[in-house]
Amino acid sequence: MFHLFKTTLLVIALCLVLVSPSLGSEPVNLNTATVEQLQSVKGIGQKTAEKIVAYRTSHGTFSSVDQLCNIKGIGKASLAKMGDQLCVQ
Template identity: 45%
Template structure:
């Protein structure tokens, strides 16, 4: 019985370490996310998500989340609302 509790605690700890938690939401990687995954972010609709993916396909990977300002339809205000839910892999902006 004790071994099962230790094992369960171990797996729970591993899951907590490997899964980022951000105010109940998860981070979306703008360099690998599909348009559908991008739409999970509050403030990103269908057109914006498709524009983010299209820009990435044409110009290559984003170097920082702030590069989204180059995407048509994303300005300073919109970026300020969505940036906390976005990442570029291991680095955040």
């Protein structure tokens, strides 16, 4: 009986680990995100996040995620990796 309970707990824990990264992983809005929020995107570190906010401040809101390619250090390959984690609204 204990073995079944232990196995059930293990299966539940494994399911939570596999599913939890996708739960609540809303895309980060380029037009409202802070430097800290931008850093939650895989592939965006502090310096890149700061560049994104600076670009937004001097050029206005983003009309598409593709505009990130206008920022030095962000190319099409980088954008392809992180684009699905970002949005504009």
